[in-house]
Amino acid sequence: MMSASKPTALRGKLRLGIAQLNPVVGDISGNSDLIRRVRAEAAQEGAHLVLCPELAVAGYPPEDLVLKPAFVEQCMQSVEALAEETADGGPGMIIGSPWLFDGKLYNAAVLIDGGRIQAVRYKTDLPNYGVFDEKRVFSAGPLPGPVDFRGVRIGVPICEDIWNDEVCECLAETGAEILMVPNGSPYWENKAEERLQVAVARVVESGLPLVFCNQFGGQDELVFDGGSFGLQADRTLAFQMPQFEAGVAYTDWVLNEETWVCECGPVTVLPDVDEANWNACVVGLRDYVLKNGFPGVTLGLSGGIDSAVVAAMAVDALGADKVHAIMMPYHYTSDESLKDAADCATALGIRFDTIPIADPVEGFTRVLAPVFAGRAPDTTEENLQARSRGVILMAISNKFGYMVVTTGNKSEMSVGYATLYGDMNGGYNPIKDLYKTQVYDLAGWRNKNRSDCLMGPEGEVVPRNIITKVPSAELRENQTDQDSLPPYDQLDDILSCLVEQEMAVRDIEKRGHDRDLIHRIEHLLYIAEYKRRQAPPGVKITARNFGRDRRYPITNRFRDRS
Structure with a gap:
């Protein structure tokens, strides 16, 4: 001593x-x-x-x-x-x-x-x-x-x-x-x-x-x-x-x-909200991967906005050599999506493989046919596509040790538009607390900006067509997100009122939203709680994220009908 x-x-x-x-x-x-x-x-x-x-x-x-x-x-x-x-x-x-x-x-x-x-x-x-x-x-x-x-x-x-x-x-x-x-x-x-x-x-x-x-x-x-x-x-x-x-x-x-x-000290200009949100997602993903000892990440790259943004965040966090993207097309996957996914992988400089899922989906359909006899196809068959993709990603993760990152945004997680044991499979989700409108905003920001702390390339990392095209899960013919959901700017405002602000339905209605639509979104929010309990962790961005901030009962019959 x-x-x-x-x-x-x-x-x-x-x-x-x-x-x-x-x-x-x-x-x-x-x-x-x-x-x-x-x-x-x-x-x-x-x-x-x-x-x-x-x-x-x-x-x-x-x-x-x-x-x-x-x-x-x-x-x-x-x-x-x-x-x-x-x-x-x-x-x-x-x-x-x-x-x-x-x-x-x-x-x-x-x-x-x-x-x-x-x-x-x-x-x-x-x-x-x-x-x-x-x-x-x-x-x-x-x-x-x-x-x-x-x-x-x-x-x-x-x-x-x-x-x-x-x-x-x-x-x-x-x-x-x-x-x-x-x-x-x-x-x-x-x-x-x-x-x-x-x-x-x-x-x-x-x-x-x-x-x-x-x-x-x-x-x-x-x-x-x-x-x-x-x-x-x-x-x-x-x-x-x-x-x-x-x-x-x-x-x-x-x-x-x-x-x-204080006579002297550094004076740094702090980033604006889009840059700060992007950097937060990148830091959260980077430290989760590195502190837990994963050699890299793998993800499904569909040609849509969410997976493209997550891929860009992963490259910014870890470098292109530690990101492996998989395109898993089915009959409903468009040529446009195939091209967009490939263009995104090229822009980011990441490994990109294509693994068709027709064989596993049709295998599941065939073995289930006797049990499903007499019943018309519905979301069950759509979910088989998502779950086949989830199985493939987890197999690659098991074989090579890369952690699967998931790509569902807060809008989808709020209303349950995500498949358990399918696109929710994975270890971490950097955009879990970003609404869909925020995802679009951040894609536009990243295409024009690159902070010094980011490892990815400068320039357009999310191809413009991914940002401008109509969003679709491509689980059935001619499907779009707006077939079953209101426009995202409208949906996200209602969700923000319900989740972050806990506003009464009558007060949300005063913002110009239809009362029946608010009731429907509130109902979807509550019945999806059981899914969110099984979702991977993700970066907290909003004032009230799902999980540590917002703790709602799964079994819950309350609905605001005042």
């Missing part, structure tokens, strides 16, 4: 590193090594202190992992080992970790410096809504006072603690000079602006500058977009880190009379 050295007091200057990390949930040793590397870099950069995200040692959200005593014990031992290493006189750190104290488990921020743990602060306000259920596993901590770092009194509210005024008010009243906030704040549309407004409110109330450090990376259905930032005490932006990439930013703070002022 290294001998501890007393850290030198700061004299009105603080060089702060903000570590926008991408941890892996449960990888305690890997996350600790990541923190070590950041600290080593920060030492070379002359930083005094490094701020890490919420629960950085465990990864966020750890969910019920923290109910395992061995997991919590290893997290705490890792923090203690990291603390000992600060005896070298280098930077101190604020690290997030689960923490067991006096028989209670807390979501904690730990200040390490000078070879030891200097202070521990516990999260007070535990979120228990939407995707969060921290009250399930953590105890709420007491209202905190500031911690002392080399003579600077730092308030450390943890994530949700700044979404109300109580914790920051307590910190200001007990002498905090600056607020440093470790976060695990997941992405959804326009979340960056929402965070900024919350932080501004805390600065106005406390009169203190604020540093917001957020996690980056994908974790199952959640994507953490980073976007860490700082505010001066006068509410102006001190610095802004980028969204959708890991990294460490260094900021220089000076004590101006009694107020800490």
Whole structure:
């Protein structure tokens, strides 16, 4: 063990590193090594202190992992080992970790410096809504006072603690000079602006500058977009880190009379909503594939908009060499679709194979004929096509180890226009929380734009004909989506009212929609719940996704007929 050295007091200057990390949930040793590397870099950069995200040692959200005593014990031992290493006189750190104290488990921020743990602060306000259920596993901590770092009194509210005024008010009243906030704040549309407004409110109330450090990376259905930032005490932006990439930013703070002022730091322009949504889907897919050890992905490429967009996202996430597309035509597959799928694969530079499904479909039809005798063909035969495709994709996945990505959008998943054990087969769906209209918007955006973090080619990656043609599942002759559904702009508005906003039917009707149509869509939404429970996970994009956010009973007879 290294001998501890007393850290030198700061004299009105603080060089702060903000570590926008991408941890892996449960990888305690890997996350600790990541923190070590950041600290080593920060030492070379002359930083005094490094701020890490919420629960950085465990990864966020750890969910019920923290109910395992061995997991919590290893997290705490890792923090203690990291603390000992600060005896070298280098930077101190604020690290997030689960923490067991006096028989209670807390979501904690730990200040390490000078070879030891200097202070521990516990999260007070535990979120228990939407995707969060921290009250399930953590105890709420007491209202905190500031911690002392080399003579600077730092308030450390943890994530949700700044979404109300109580914790920051307590910190200001007990002498905090600056607020440093470790976060695990997941992405959804326009979340960056929402965070900024919350932080501004805390600065106005406390009169203190604020540093917001957020996690980056994908974790199952959640994507953490980073976007860490700082505010001066006068509410102006001190610095802004980028969204959708890991990294460490260094900021220089000076004590101006009694107020800490950030003299320099990066100022990045954040992406617009289409770019942010695309990047979120790509990051979510990339980290799901790589963190779970898959060598690549395979998907059915039908010539339609959804599979084309998913293929483009997969290439942007993993590179063309890790994406295998399969066209599986049947009698109803048009020459146009065959050409569109091939053109899309060519534009993306991916492997593209064609496997006709007539033999398996007709084999199923033949063996089922005695049981189906006397019954007219219906959606059963259509679903046999989808299920034959699902079997083929899963066989390829089994043989080569590539994970199957599914391609159903939120509009389809809402009303049950997806086939269990068919096109719902797979491990992950990057567009699961995108309505059909959003899919079209993103296809148009990607054809004109390419962020630096994307691995795919520039230019048109979704052939124009795929975007402009009438959408069809091609499961029967001359079929189109609008045979059984209203136009997607109309459908998506009704669904958004029902799903995201929980609006009453009478209020949706006031938006110009037919009452009977609203009733029909609501009914389809409810009876498809059993399908959604069996769907693969996918990236959360909207304010209310299916799964963690929206938890409806499968057995449910309620219908809004008021």
